[in-house]
Ligand SMILES: C[S@@+](CC[C@H](N)C(=O)[O-])C[C@H]1O[C@@H](n2cnc3c(N)ncnc32)[C@H](O)[C@@H]1O
């Protein structure tokens with residue numbers, strides 16, 4: 001990571017992608033799924049983004065870089081239960097020069113959601129949220145956003161790892177729930193492997 005210059009998110013993301021080619025334990029979303037996500041958010045031009053599962057900050061930095069190509073006042077709120085990850089991610093975000101855009105919250109989204117509601121207010125719904133944390137939390141965290149009125153018609157949900165490691169309860173929920181219009185895109189689980197994963201993209205009908 002040190003090889004990337006400060007204030008250069010693209011170089012930092014590339015350094016993480018390169019590291020993951022050597023180290024199978026790196027569990028970031030990666031460049032293949034990253035490109036799918038970049039393309040999906042282009043028509044949305046999201047300003048308010050929420051992410052569950054910060055890890056080392058890769059996806060938050062990637063989402064911020066892409067969103068900032070289209071809008072200036074972007075804010076990302078990202079949640080992680082692991083204090084060590086929060087610390088590493090903050091260093092990565094600082095290195096990328098995105099600390100005024102990416103706000104890292106330590107804890108479970110379920111507990112911190114009222115705080116987010118207060119930060120955003122009623123006029124600023126979430127445009128995009130990415131689920132990439134503990135799979136059994138995908139359904140309750142989605143429902144939490146809905147019950148607190150944090151979404152708008154057209155808000156986009158993206159859920160990683162729906163097939164590997166798999167989130168069967170979530171897949172069943174999102175495909176049946178009348179509030180969501182979803183599709184699963186099959187893609188490689190990660191670079192250098194042939195296993196197929198599924199990423200769900202779902203638009204909120206309101
Ligand atoms: C696969 S990693 C996220 C990868 C990240 N989105 C990226 O692409 O760089 C999953 C992360 O979710 C965190 N996590 C697990 N359970 C969680 C929960 N209930 N709420 C928030 N974060 C959680 C873990 O600590 C871990 O850092």
Ligand SMILES: [Mg+2]
Nearest residue numbers: 029132160161
């Ligand atoms: Mg993932």
